[in-house]
Structure formats: structure tokens, C-alpha cells
Amino acid sequence: MAAIEVLDLPKNVKLFESLNIFSEKEVVARKHIYLEFYAKTINIEGLAAHNLVSTNVIPSALKHQLDVAKVVSQTKAALPKIDISAQEKHLAHVTNLVNDLIKENNQLHHALEQAEHKHNDVIELARHYRDHVKTALEKVREKSDALEDIVSDEHWSIPKYSEILYIK
Secondary structure, three states: OHHHHOOOOHHHHHHHHHOOOOOHHHHHHHHHHHHHHHHHHHHHHHHHHHHHHHHHHHHHHHHHHHHHHHHHHHHHHHOOOOOOHHHHHHHHHHHHHHHHHHHHHHHHHHHHHHHHHHOOOHHHHHHHHHHHHHHHHHHHHHHHHHHHHHOOOOOOOOOOHHHHOOOO
16 A cells, blocks of 8 residues: 555656656556555445454354353352352453454444545555554454354354365
8 A cells, every 4th residue: 555655656656657657647547546446446445344244253252252151150059168269361352352342343334435435535544544443453353253263163254274274
């Protein structure tokens, strides 16, 4: 994105013209096309990630969270004097990750919606995708990856990286 933004600087246009590669109009047109392509690519990635997280990752993580909560609750009821602080800590960790993922996924959705209002200026649109959508995508990915490492295979509804890479 940074390289595309400076493509039509006078010194770059002069270089392209001096080497008979592109005219100024061609450089400006290519910049516009590259920015549009960048924005559309990030948009597709964002929409796909939001959908995947909403329909697979969050439901899978919530099922795991529920199972852990049941175990903690039933163990406390059956053995009130036993220390299960590690299990409670695990439940809190899973719960916090799920909660954070839901928040981050909502932020991603909001950033994608905001992009719809920036369609008049391709530079502004591409910057929005770079600064907001891509940043939100990275945060969603971070939380999803953390949950993938924790959630049991029986609840995880999509292939895990280890399965994709034939480790399992």
C-alpha cells in the first residue's frame, strides 16, 4: 500500500516516462487500479473472516466453554473441598478469549461497514482498509488462533492448522 501511494509522485512519473514505460496518465490509472484491487482484496478477506468466525469459531468456542463450565460447576458441587483453581483459571481464560473474539469480530464488522461510506475516494478507501479493517482482521486472527489451540477437536467445526498440514 505504501509503495502504491507514491507511484505517481513527479519523480516516479518522470522515471517511467524517461524509460518509455508509462505515461503520466498510465501511472495514475495504474495507481487507481492497484488501490482498488488492494481495497477489494482486504474487503473479501474481511468478509470471509467475519463470516467464518461468526458461524464456526465462536459457536465452537462457546461449546467448549460450556463443557468446561459444566465440569467446573459439577466438580465444585461434588467435591466442594477440592482445589480446582487450575480448572477455574482455564475456564476464565477460555471465557476471556471468547469474549475478546466476539468484541474483535464486532469491530471487524464495524470497520467493514464504515468502508462502504468511503467509496468515493479510492485512496481514502484503501487507507481505511489498511488502517482499520486489516488491523481488526489481525486481532480476530490472533484470538481465533489462541482458541484453536485450546478448543477440543470434537467442538472445533473447521480443520485445524495441524490437520491441514497433515500433522495429525
